[in-house]
Amino acid sequence: MKKVLLLLSAFGLASLTTAQAQVPTPTRIMPVKELRTGMHGTTYTVLQGSEIVPLDTEILGVAENGLGPGYDLIIGKLVDPKSAVVEAVHGMSGSPLYVDGRLVGALSRRLTQFEKDGHCGFTPIEDMLRIEGPDRKGTFASRPAKPAPASGEPPFAVAGLIRGTMGAASGGSNGSSGFATLGVPLSITGLSAELTGKLLRTFGLEASGWVPVSGGSRSEAGLAKAELKPGSPVAAVLMTGDVGMAGTGTLTWREGNRIVAFGHPMMGVGRSAWGMAPAEIITTIPSYLYPHKLSNTGPIVGTIAQDRLSAVGGVIGQMPPTAPYRIARTEEGKALSPLQGTFIADPDYAPLLLTSAIAAAVASGNEEGRAIYLRARGQVTFRNLPPLDLGGVYSGENGDLMAALSSFVSPLQALYRQNWLKPEVAALDLAVEMEQAPRVWTIRDARLETPEVSLGTGDRRVFVEVVLREVNKGIEERRRIEVPLPAALKGGEIRVRVSGADPIDDAAFSRNVASLNDAAGLVALLNRRNLEHRNDRVYVRLETDAPGRTVSGTEMPSLPPSVLAVMGGTDGGPSTSTAALSQAVWAEGSADLPGVVAGTKVLRLTITP
Structure with a gap:
């Protein structure tokens, strides 16, 4: 005292x-x-x-x-x-x-x-x-x-x-x-x-x-x-x-x-x-x-x-380089005031600062421990690279905001981890929608309407019925998804993968990132990952084992052995990077869900002439 x-x-x-x-x-x-x-x-x-x-x-x-x-x-x-x-x-x-x-x-x-x-x-x-x-x-x-x-x-x-x-x-x-x-x-x-x-x-x-x-x-x-x-x-x-x-x-x-x-x-x-x-x-x-x-x-x-x-x-009197951020916010359909300001455009700390701005938008207006549903969409622009798309859908407990942030900013973190070029950020522009109720749909069941398809019938389509259960309320919804059979598929056993976006994108990113040779290629790959698949959709893909190569982020499956031998020799070359590819994706279909889709089911389809 x-x-x-x-x-x-x-x-x-x-x-x-x-x-x-x-x-x-x-x-x-x-x-x-x-x-x-x-x-x-x-x-x-x-x-x-x-x-x-x-x-x-x-x-x-x-x-x-x-x-x-x-x-x-x-x-x-x-x-x-x-x-x-x-x-x-x-x-x-x-x-x-x-x-x-x-x-x-x-x-x-x-x-x-x-x-x-x-x-x-x-x-x-x-x-x-x-x-x-x-x-x-x-x-x-x-x-x-x-x-x-x-x-x-x-x-x-x-x-x-x-x-x-x-x-x-x-x-x-x-x-x-x-x-x-x-x-x-x-x-x-x-x-x-x-x-x-x-x-x-x-x-x-x-x-x-x-x-x-x-x-x-x-x-x-x-x-x-x-x-x-x-x-x-x-x-x-x-x-x-x-x-x-x-x-x-x-x-x-x-x-x-x-x-x-x-x-x-x-x-x-x-x-x-x-x-x-x-x-x-x-x-x-x-x-x-x-x-x-x-x-x-x-x-x-x-x-x-x-x-x-x-x-x-x-x-x-000597001002540092800065970049603006603007994050529009909507909660329960009501527009909130946007978060705006500037951050130091230092490549070593930009990922932390950008993530902090997004964290403030995600955390604001939500009580600790409340279940939430978040949707984000926006873009980070750079002075020396093409724009990077950010976004996605997250559903979970508000106390686990780090998981939501990770799902939104993982492309940004991947870009800053590469060693080809230090990104010079120019601006962050993002929109975040928030709701209180969680929306997570798990894939409870999936079945092929016809497990064996004969090409002689002339119908080159496959139909998959997917049953999804909403975790919070226990309600179920069904989706009938059509997937076309491409002409190149002549017969044999096909894997039919039913899943949300994350398993598809994570696997594709891991396959393709090793084939890149510059930062711009990484931005293009990350943007494809963000735009091609959304985690509020359920996807059905037809896959086979097919040796091939990934060249600068582009998959080239089912290559002849002679081509594989030639391309395999270009690994580590000065202008072209390739990586091994073990599977081919022949076709894909999808359907919307009012929330995040989680889980994976794998079915087998037999195609006969």
């Missing part, structure tokens, strides 16, 4: 102070070698609102090479009453430390996960200023910086590894007592933090140091015109609009329109192109597990152009 009162009184004193703490200007730098144990300095940060407050800080020493060869870590202790409860919190990353009026470094680490006595780590400003500028070689700052090791900045793989292994304080579970990088509170709007956490795990970003927290976004003139200066909150923006996503830290150094911040990586990707925005701290939440700043994010005013081991750096 005493600590809580101390925290409240500290915030009260800060709010009564009419003038903000003045960060020393012009910026002069103190090298690490001049630091001595027992020195006292001031760390500048914002605990609430936009007011920069000073925090008394004691220098305890320097861990030489503490972050890697040539990268020291300054060890200090926050000894100010204003930080007695919160200590070093996630979101303080980048808070500048001054000693004797000179800039020493930036708050960047807690020394252990459940640190409770103010011990913390500071990245030396000399290392932060070593990151390269986006438009010139050399150091980011205009002044001489500490000489870099012979190997220069660690490469992306190393930086990412270091970022991930220092995530104990960011929600990691390794329990180690190493230098734990302060996490980046990922301020989320329009989407629950819980669902965002699931998305991060799906995309392998659970150890990124991003911790989703509910936040807000503001475009008022006051926040839009907020001055970005040392000690003020700054956000790395990934999405804006009805769905927002931004990582919040603190600005360390500014010279003209160039800034450095955080004192550690956001993701460690090297060169980046994320939005830069001012932020407003709603409050600082004390917690032994995850103390963090809760923030509102302002409009984008520049670009975070570098994401390195020692800092992120950017340029104010």
Whole structure:
């Protein structure tokens, strides 16, 4: 109770102070070698609102090479009453430390996960200023910086590894007592933090140091015109609009329109192109597990152009490439307001951001645990590829939204997993229809009206009667599906496969994807998969075993042995890719159902001359 009162009184004193703490200007730098144990300095940060407050800080020493060869870590202790409860919190990353009026470094680490006595780590400003500028070689700052090791900045793989292994304080579970990088509170709007956490795990970003927290976004003139200066909150923006996503830290150094911040990586990707925005701290939440700043994010005013081991750096006034998203929504036949905004057109993060926008549309307006029926149809356009069609039908429990998202965005994920070309996304335009009642139809039974067909009769048709049962209500419907017999079929035993779209498309995609040799071919294959079959139809297909080849995504069944031998030799060629094909699909028929069709039945048909 005493600590809580101390925290409240500290915030009260800060709010009564009419003038903000003045960060020393012009910026002069103190090298690490001049630091001595027992020195006292001031760390500048914002605990609430936009007011920069000073925090008394004691220098305890320097861990030489503490972050890697040539990268020291300054060890200090926050000894100010204003930080007695919160200590070093996630979101303080980048808070500048001054000693004797000179800039020493930036708050960047807690020394252990459940640190409770103010011990913390500071990245030396000399290392932060070593990151390269986006438009010139050399150091980011205009002044001489500490000489870099012979190997220069660690490469992306190393930086990412270091970022991930220092995530104990960011929600990691390794329990180690190493230098734990302060996490980046990922301020989320329009989407629950819980669902965002699931998305991060799906995309392998659970150890990124991003911790989703509910936040807000503001475009008022006051926040839009907020001055970005040392000690003020700054956000790395990934999405804006009805769905927002931004990582919040603190600005360390500014010279003209160039800034450095955080004192550690956001993701460690090297060169980046994320939005830069001012932020407003709603409050600082004390917690032994995850103390963090809760923030509102302002409009984008520049670009975070570098994401390195020692800092992120950017340029104010230089806007990043973005792409618009628009998702029309209908629930129970009633039109809802569309979700609109922009996202950073970064190929490495576009799949996550696109999926997040779709997740917000699917999740909005539905109560947790309610059964739902979803239909989506739309398109993702690219600057360097043909458009990709997205869509499908899903029915299930609202609590299992990840399954619905997977069914809608799997083509997008497949496209971004290929290595031929990095897609440059231009826009997302989607329409989502939602209903409360589930609609799943299972194939209960299927039979051939005539299991043996004689071609001598002249009737080259096959009729299949399919019985489907709706899972929720137990009602049944029947469909009589006609499939023509092609002239090329002369006789023998034929497989008759009755199923929904997914088994057909999954098998075809697996067969054909190995034959592709460029990203455009993959887009064409994915679009065929999306357009040829819908999962609210039941399909009947005639199949036989027939050796052939798939050439650039096009199936060529029943090839003569001589042709197969020649085509088999083209595998791995520079311009033509082929893959083995073991079956032929001769004909297909289908029928509509008011919902998703699940299940498969295989029948046998005998054809006689």
